[in-house]
Amino acid sequence: MNQSGPAVEVTKDRNGILQVVLRNPRGASARVSLYGGQVLSWRTDRGEELLFASTKAIFKPPYAVRGGIPICFPQFGQRGSLEQHGFARNRIWIIDDNPPPLHPNDPSDKAYTDLLLKPSEDDLKIWPNSFEFRLRVSLTADGNLSLMSRIRNINYKPFSFSIAYLTYFSISDISEVRVEGLETLDYLDNLCQRERFTEQGDALTFESEVDRIYLGSRDTIAIFDHERKRTFLIQKQGLPDVGVWNPWEKKSKTMVDFGDEEYKEMLCVNGAAVEKPITLKPGEEWTGRLELSVVPSS
Template identity: 30%
Template sequence: MAIDPCTSQTLTAPDGAELTVCTHGGHVTGWTPAGGRPRLWLSPTAECGPGLAIRGGVPVIFPQFAGRGPLPKHGLARNRAWTQVEAGPGVWSARLVDDEETRKVWPHAFELELTARAQGQTLDLELTARNPSDETWSFTAALHSYFTVGDPAAVITGLGGRVAADSTGGPEFVLGEPGGAIEALTTRDVAIEGAGDPVALEDPQLGRLVVTANGFPDRVVWNPGAGHGLGDVPDGAERGWVCIEPAVLQPVELTPGSDWTGSMRLDAGGHSADS
């Protein structure tokens, strides 16, 4: 039986951790740690359907990050239907393969697969890109994670003192003080390259959430601020979330028959993936 790409599924792990997904965009739209509170933000006015991107959760960005290239913003993976591969207690995977429509946007053969696993206090996501063709191509990618913010005093640690670049242009600058925290809800859209260490969202209401990634060497932090003009974000709702995105912002080259994998772990217990 075919699954409506915009129909959500909630997959509950034996320990009570919950994962909510839909095949449109290969999208994880919700995650609740065992015994905890939801940690991914999803817009109450999010749209879903062909050509539309779901606002919130963890959109998959591929093969182009933002407007850094000739393709539509954030590429072609987040706004079309994927095929479900597996769905079980707290576990889900989906796949996107090139077709006539994708080749109109990006003229390459590819395979993408996203696997998600919720267990205890953690959510693990793994994204694999494969090149099944006889030509080399390159890509950039990200897991565009929207995290719920419960307290306006929430801060982000792990990025203070890093060199950042604003997406609106201008010279590079140092983000905050070395070793210090930056406010989560400040209006910003910045890319920090070579920031592969764990980053934490410290929220007095929701607790600590640690973001660890492998294969994604860069981080992007975004909150659009008031007056954002986003039609699928109600006025004031931007105060309830911040994006902290593991990304690969410099093109990765895939030769024929090769693949690449990037992963992210979210830990509401406050531990990094290698601790």
């Protein structure tokens, strides 16, 4: 069931940019833009949207889209001359004509698409490293969303990168959610010049701006949304760190592509590899995987 099957449809957005729509037999769906290789929508079989997108998001180059799942590569954050969060999230990807085969353990009944990003001449001027970034976005029969990345060094020298899947979850109310799976971890606090602290609480709750990177986390993180009686499960491989972000009231008002009150209905929790960048020798490949699911909870 590859790119041409009944569950996979290629369309265009209003700016003429290609999008791939994945549907499973039960009616769940995901929409992926070739701009940024970005998942913009993930819906349940009842049509309920699980990802947040700002009503003020800008959907055309050179801006990154505020919402969904932007891919931050080859860096997360702001360092050196590279733009914040790297350039992968505002480049046009292509549909991969020569994707790697499905893994033997992969279910055959999932809808998926394979995308590819290679650096342009301009990209090589700002980050002089040749790479192939292959991304497979899958929607399983259960409605789970999976993103699997393969990044290969096709350079003559080693290079290092950091990466994050900046996932904007749609929530009922930021004051009604809690995140579990981060207890006792060290984190870098971006609101305090990346100073290192240790998480003291048994669950993370929100009453002000948060911008942290939790280090060396377990492979499953849960976001409990009490009001909607549902829990997001984030399962990850090859992504040791977890970014948590909510801009809160004051910061929201300074962002042109974000509504003043929208901080109440979104929470970013990101599978990431940030603290220790990944280094690839020539010809080496790194694989990372993120799987998102949603389950009913009390």
